[in-house]
Amino acid sequence: MGASTQSTLQSYLQQLFNSPFQFIYLLMQNLLDIFLSPNAPPPNADLSRPKIAIIGAGLTGVSSASHCVGHGFDVQIFEAGSRDILGGIWAKVNNTSGLQIHSLMYRFHPSVKWNQGYPDRKQIVSEIERLWERYGLQDKTKFDTRVEKIYKDEQGRWIINDPSQGRYDGVIAAVGTCGDPKTPHVPGQEKFKGPIYHSSQLDGKTAKDKKVLIIGGGASAIEALEFVEHEQAKKSYVLARSEKWIIPRNPVIDIILSLNILGSETIFSWIPESLLRIFFYRDLADLAPPPGSGKGIFTETPMVNSGVLDTVRSGRADWLRGDILHFTETGIMFKHRSQGVPKGGPGKQEHIEGDLCIMATGYERPSLGFLPDDCFEKNYQPPSWYLQVFPPGHMDICANNCTYVNAIGTVGNYHIGIYTRFLLMFLVDPLSRPNERLMKLWIDFTRFVKQRAPTGAFEFFTYAELMYWFVFVIVINPFRWKWAPFVLMGIGAALPKRVVEEENRLRERMKNGKAT
Ligand SMILES: Cc1cc2nc3c(=O)[nH]c(=O)nc-3n(C[C@H](O)[C@H](O)[C@H](O)COP(=O)(O)OP(=O)(O)OC[C@H]3O[C@@H](n4cnc5c(N)ncnc54)[C@H](O)[C@@H]3O)c2cc1C
Ligand SMILES: NC(=O)c1ccc[n+]([C@@H]2O[C@H](COP(=O)([O-])OP(=O)(O)OC[C@H]3O[C@@H](n4cnc5c(N)ncnc54)[C@H](OP(=O)(O)O)[C@@H]3O)[C@@H](O)[C@H]2O)c1
16 A cells, blocks of 8 residues: 555544544545536547536636536636636635535535535635636636627527627526625715725724624624624624524524425424524524514525624624614714614614724625526516526526525525536427426416415525426426436436437438428
8 A cells, every 4th residue: 555545544534533524524525526526528628519608707607617518518608807706706705704504505516525614715716716627617718708798690699798709509697696895875974984894895904992883784794793703893783774584503404494395484484483583592582583574584595603692692792773874973873773663663863983884785786687688578587587597588598596586595506507407408408498488387387386475486495495496397398307317416418418319310300301
């Protein structure tokens, strides 16, 4: 046995004894990689059509591209930002940013290998880069190229911006949901003497011994609070104008919640809500959306964090519900509302002193306006598309991971590959394609099934619901059955491809027979 094999074996054994859970996690990831990752094409391989244009080089764009080339199809990625934006939003946020959900739910490609439960920004970007390099996507990515419009040529092939960029059989829009930082103007902002930063721009900033005002009550507000805690601020105030659920940073609980296959509030929703109030919020149940407020756990993306409530309990931070009236030189005039009182409702006015302010007010949504106008037909606008991502009438456009509004589950997981393979199936196999009428029928049917959902059918979904959609649309069309292992797991493409070749040949013969 060579010295290096011996030392690898030794390190595996050490890990098995020191941290068995991590060992099992690593082993599971290695097995997934071996069995489910498509092979990377050899350098300079001649990849075949259909050729796919991919818009965006975040984790969705890079993962989609790697699935396409891994299955032998050519791609071209167009990224608006420069090379250092590879990795999308994760390349832009603070070094202290990281996953709030467990990385088990953030496996954006079968080859991803996390060596910890909650990787930070740098590790996420490095996994995206590793994937990009592994599948030879360096020569297939055009940076500094914003896609402004796409349209079809006479042969029905997609042109991206202008014909000089090539012609494509399919398009994957992977523009994400977090674009530029959203920085609303708050009255009197100019008067405030301290600095005001957006929550994504905290690298190199200090908050030591400062009183910090955090505007916003979403996941970014929690991240900003973690940052100022780490910086040992004197006191922080989270100024939240609406109530959102916070759920524990526990993969078992998070996975169980995402298993609600109905994808909406049910008559049983009071059970997880009450359990959260009693065992998680405990003395701070006042911060949770109140019963009967219409803000059930399955109506809006919850925030995932376990430490925030302890920080509030410790007195180092106050979480205040209410409306910001205006800035003053030394703080913010705030109307503090009680639980259940809606935005703008009555409350107690108070002045909250602060030395610096963090705007955790979210991100602008990137535009899908480059898609043809007929993708935005009344009643069939995103996210109300076929499987949430295919605009009716355009089975060759997949807006992968960028149409959703709210969900319990995850953004970076296996569904990226599944959606990509749906597109590949539609492009390769004419008999598997849904036409516009059937796409609309599925949308209307899903609306009917979810007619009681307070959010409407598509504004909120759960991960289990996605999986049910995928299986359902495969089962209802017998021509898709042969593709099921490929679409759902990325394996077994050889058989359906051969069948489609035979069908094509048969069609060709029939056409020629008719002509003669
Ligand atoms: C701080 C932070 C933490 C997060 N944590 C989690 C988490 O724990 N769990 C979770 O599930 N999600 C989380 N998210 C959500 C996150 O957005 C997704 O998880 C995921 O990174 C989205 O990847 P994406 O590739 O779809 O989009 P992005 O990473 O946003 O990439 C989109 C890319 O498309 C490019 N682009 C946009 N428009 C165009 C155009 N017209 N032409 C060309 N290129 C274009 C952009 O420049 C960008 O590079 C977090 C988000 C933030 C901001
Ligand atoms: N590590 C993580 O998990 C993590 C970290 C950051 C972000 N993210 C993800 O990134 C996405 C964006 O999250 P986010 O927290 O940045 O944005 P967000 O969810 O949109 O939250 C923004 C918050 O700012 C408030 N707000 C906006 N404008 C305001 C104004 N003018 N005055 C007062 N309050 C205002 C909003 O209130 P209203 O709700 O009332 O509008 C909301 O509470 C989400 O998908 C989130 O899951 C994840």
